[in-house]
Amino acid sequence: MKRIYLDHNATTPVNPEVLKEMLPYFGEEYGNASSLHSFGRYAREAVEDARAKVSNLIGPVEPVDIVFTSGGTESDNFAIKGVAHALKSKGKHMITSEIEHHAVLNTCEFLAKNGYEVTYIPVDEYGLVDIGAVKKAVRPDTILISIMFANNEVGTIEPVKEVSAIAREKGVLFHTDAVQALGKIPIDVEEIGIDLLSISAHKIYGPKGTGALYINKKAKMTPFMHGGHHERNRRAGTENVAGIVGFGTACKLAGEYMEKENRRILALRDRLRDGINKNIGDVKLNGHPLMRLPNTLNISFKYVEGESVLLNLDLKGIAASSGSACTSGSLEPSHVLSAMGVEPATAQGSVRFSLGSENTEAEIDIVIKELPPIIKKLRDMSPLYDLRKK
């Protein structure tokens, strides 16, 4: 059975060219990048070459301002805890949004239990952060504003330029979790005015286990990982050379293909959206209609539950994800959809399709064909659909 993968916001396949670039660093070039000898120097060159490639995709910025980490989650932890600790004599108040990834939310929650105060900014029905509320929330003791660049569940692109303006005006550091945005939309850290930026390789056809944090020189940070002098004493740990090389190549490719790919994927995504709207009633788009990542389509199918839709799709070889409670592992539906004011029953019926490089028109047409009977079968079983019919 043909497998169709529509869950690129969860992870992406490693691009064959990326893998090819990585392999030597598992093989003959196994040197530790900190070693003095030729083995080390070779690895060191590869790391710095990758660093330059990553810096090009977010600016360009000075490569030295990029610290490699184990991924987006570590970068978020590093950014938030690093600032919290370094600036604690200035203040202990932080501002973030209600729709951040758990790597940000749970880090903030941890700090809130340890003497810090966090203000969570609400979002509107499209998932856009309330800029007025951000401005109002800033206090003399505010040390960090962390608002994500684009949301992973619904794809809404946040007004980061406006947030940056507020941060600059008030003299507060601005961190953004750009894990989902990288490679999908252009990012110019200096033009927007971002002090700390979290990114990850496995969302852009690079390997899992590698990410980075861009740290503007003016940002005071306490290291998160103590140990050797790696990354100029900012993040200890022997460099994951192969992973870093993969990340660099993935960034290079993303920069080359972004514009063309975006247009192609947007067209496919909208083809899927139109096919769904045409053939299935009682659906709702979650996320901003325009200010949204080109590959993301989060749709609620009313009167049915997300996990049962996903499993039915999976039986047909189609992979997607959902914001339902059952898929989140908790007993509550997606915090993002809840923050957007989506009713619980509607949130439970949400399915996220996130497209990527391997998807084709033929695949999209298969999904358009397979969805209606799945939704119909589940609705025929649903007491909520009954109520509507009455």
Place this chain on the structure above:
Amino acid sequence: MNSQYSEKVMEHFKNPHNVGEIPDADGIGNVGNPICGDIMRLYIKVEGDRIKDAKFKTFGCAAAIATSSMITDLVRGKTIKEALEISNKAVAEALDGLPPVKMHCSMLAEEALRSAVEDYLKKQANKG
């Protein structure tokens, strides 16, 4: 997620038994809420003191659908007293087990049955 489901659960999920309504049902049980994402409605038809027929409608995940389907199988032909003894554990066991985070779905099935039986008994009391 789905790799945790037994084959029996998947069978009942793919081809659930007794989906539907009983228009002149003798008892209807309504349980669950949208916040946790599972809503079950169970219809029973009672003849003498035995459950002659049972049907369900469920909004929920694979575990919710499978436990609903299984419980309609389990109650068929049972007396009211026997039906009230069917526990959520029995439903889960009949399905060769459920992942721990999904056990609450089997609780819902047990509650739906109780609710349907209570409804039946209330209707009987009103008749008399």
